[in-house]
Amino acid sequence: MRITLVSLHPAPSPQAIPLANAFLKGFAAETGAEIRLEDFFVGDDALACAHNLAERQPAAIGFSLYVWNRAACLAIAAEVRRRMPRVLLFAGGPEVTADPHGVLDGSSLDLVIVGEGEKPFATLCTRLAGNAPLEGIPGILLPGAATPFTPAAPLADLDVIPSPYLEGFLDYGRYPGILWQLSRGCGFTCDFCFDSRGQHGVRRFSLERIESELRHFAKGGVSQVFVLDSTFNQDLKRAKAILRLIKRIAPGIHFHFEVRSEFIDRELANLFSQITCSLQIGLQSADSHVLRGVGRSFRPDDFVARISLLNESGATFGFDLIYGLPGDTLAGFRRSLDFALALYPNHLDIFPLAVLPGTPLAERSAAIGLNHLPQPPYTLLSSPTISAGDMTVARRLATACDIFYTRGKAVAWFNEAVKALKTSPSDFLNLFSQWLLTVQDAQISESDLDDQTVWQLQRDFLGSAFGKPGLKRLLPVVLDLVDYHYHYAAALLTPPEQPPGRNKDKGRLLHIPLRLAGSVRLVEFRYEILEILDAGVPDIRRLADTLVPVGSFAAIYPGRDGVCTESLAEPYFRLLERLNGTDPAGRIAADLELEADEATHFLLFALTEGIVLRS
Incomplete structure (x- = not known):
């Protein structure tokens, strides 16, 4: 019996991994069903997707709905x-669990799986x-069934689910990154979130399984891992053990974690800094009263610390x-933007x-x-405190x-540029937003722009912002930082x-063609760039003075x-610019x-550093 499980991802990305369906496939392996995983993307032609699914003539087709x-x-x-x-x-999936009857009504589906699906x-x-009747299966909702719906009990021991990676149900070699689930459930009850609905508490995969999967990832050359754990550091002892x-x-793999600020201590912060990773922290708002209204607590001083x-x-x-x-x-x-x-x-x-269905916020x-919507x-769209225009x-x-801050990688200099203009972050971004409307379409998003375009937008806007009398003298420092x-x-x-590496051609360097490595950036600055970098926090007014x-x-x-x-004398910089991989470096x-001696000495250094390569 053939069954196809469909994952429809937002777009090709390191997170476009059919992990949920791979869990289903592994858990149902002993039933003897021939289960195939199929990946599509939002925006794919529905007719083409349906043709693809129908070709193998499966007995059943399931969709993961988000x-x-x-x-x-x-x-x-x-x-x-x-x-x-x-x-x-x-x-099945989160959208079905949140709104099972809404998904079924008027659709072509025969049934939905509500809650944990294995x-x-x-x-x-x-x-x-x-060929047995399908009624009465806990967790499955059939329209018009005589048997009342019964929810399925969640698995007490997550380790009974075969690992999609260790068992080979997912070939992570096909993907630029992987999803790694460490737990299920959430220990918090935020009114706008669906994670903890239906049951409370967190179930976790064992550290033994985690270690086995980790060794597998390291051996297989995985480059980045997105960790699925609503609050990775809630169990602080366990989090530190995993780090x-x-x-x-696996020190060479990049990890992405979701963490809560209140569980960060100095030791955990240092452990995060010792691996290659990024952390996502759900601030949501810097207003304690607003957060209290949706079931969250917030202490600004503690958060800052x-x-x-x-x-x-x-x-x-x-x-x-x-x-x-609300x-x-x-x-x-x-104000939340300024705080963040x-x-x-x-x-x-x-x-x-x-306002997600099934959440307390949706109910009220x-x-x-x-x-x-x-x-x-x-x-x-609007509320009593924020109008449609405000939205x-x-x-x-x-x-x-x-665009300006995140894609523009402005963290190191943004606050100092704002301070130099004697404004606030949100006022600065508001000015950029208004300026952006004059040079880009009103519906532009950062995904529409490449990095070079974002960089040019930053430079153009800063040229405008610092173009007033008394500010022009600051612009060269700002542009050097950007x-x-x-x-x-x-x-x-x-x-x-x-x-x-070491170079063995010292005596021949001037006689062979060399070229600049593709990873090298040659940049001209208005100031001595090392002096700016050595200054630490870039106080723009002080640097300009x-x-x-x-x-x-x-x-x-x-x-x-x-x-x-590497700060270079101009002749060496021009030499690097002109290396073309064809003419001998000496010419x-x-x-x-x-x-000749100067050029040889410099090129030897550049080869050793990987700045230039033999053609």
Whole structure:
């Protein structure tokens, strides 16, 4: 018996992994069903997807439904039904669990799986194989069934689910990253979130299984892992044990964690800093009263102190913010932006409130005047404290932050630029938002822009912002900072073409063609860039008052221990610029009137560092 499980991802990405369906496949393996995993993407043609699914003539097809793919999945299911009238169509996932009757009504589905899916799906496979009735399976809702719906009990021991990675149900070699589930459930009850609905508490996979999977990832060359654990550090002892395992077993893999600030201590911050990782922290709002209204507590002083531990350790972190929470205003959202950005997050992820079905917030939304979309993505349109116009302004502020701060990698200099203009972060972003409307489409998003375009937008806007009398003298320092961090980030993300090493051709260097390595950035600055970097926190007004604009030339490149910045004399810089992989290096050096010994010595250094390569 053939069954196809469909995952419809938002877009190709390191997180587009069919992990949930792989869990189902593994748990149902002993039923004898031939289960195939199929990946599609939102935006794929429904007719083409249905044709693909129908080709293998499966007996049943299941869809994983989320808020962002519900409509697309149901459209594919309708087309499959037209082609295969007798196939069993079903769905599960968070969107089904939140709104089972809404998903079933008017759809082409025969049934839905509500809640945790492994046990209901395995029973479904067994019943289908034996041509047995499907009524009465706990966790499965059938329209018009005579037997009342019974929820399925969640698995007490998660280790009974075979590991998709260890058992080979998922070939992570096909994907640029992987999802790694460490737990299920949530220990908190935020009114806007569905994670803890239906049951309370957290169930966790064993440390023994985690260690085995970790060794498997390291051996297989996995590059990045997105950890699925609503609050990775709630069990502090366990979190520290896992971080020590990562440091020992998989130090070369990049990990993404979701953490809560209140469980961060100095030791945990230091452990995060000792591995390659980024942290996501759900701030949501900096207004204690607003957060209390949705079941969260918040102490600003404690939050600042905990985040300071991360900054002191050098750990990379970002925040989530939501605009439109009950009781919040546009002014309140702007204050939250100011609070968040003052703490130097690496990035901000900003979302409009979504009033998700099945949550306490959805249950009282009408009573408190939340006007929201009735269908996915359930976005708030307005409320008694934030108008539709305010929501539009907040959206544009969020876009401005996405583009200028997060995509623009501005963390190291943003607050200092704001301070130099004697304004606030939210006022600065508001100005950028208004300026952006004059040069880009009103519906622009950061995903529409490449890094170079974002960098140019930053430079153009800063030229405008610092163009007033009394500010113009600050602009060269600001642009040096913007340019340096843009090229630094580019070098960081570009692996060396070949490892640096010793050179044995010292006597022939001037006679052979050389070329600049593709990972090297050659940049001209207005000031001596090393003096700016040595100053620490870039106080722009002080730098403009004390530094002399002598100009400098630098090579920025990935080295053995991270990104290196080498300040160069101009003749050496021009030599690197002109190396073309065709002409002998000595001929180019002679044109620049460089002495042979000087050129040889410099090129030997550049080869050893991986700045230049043999053609």
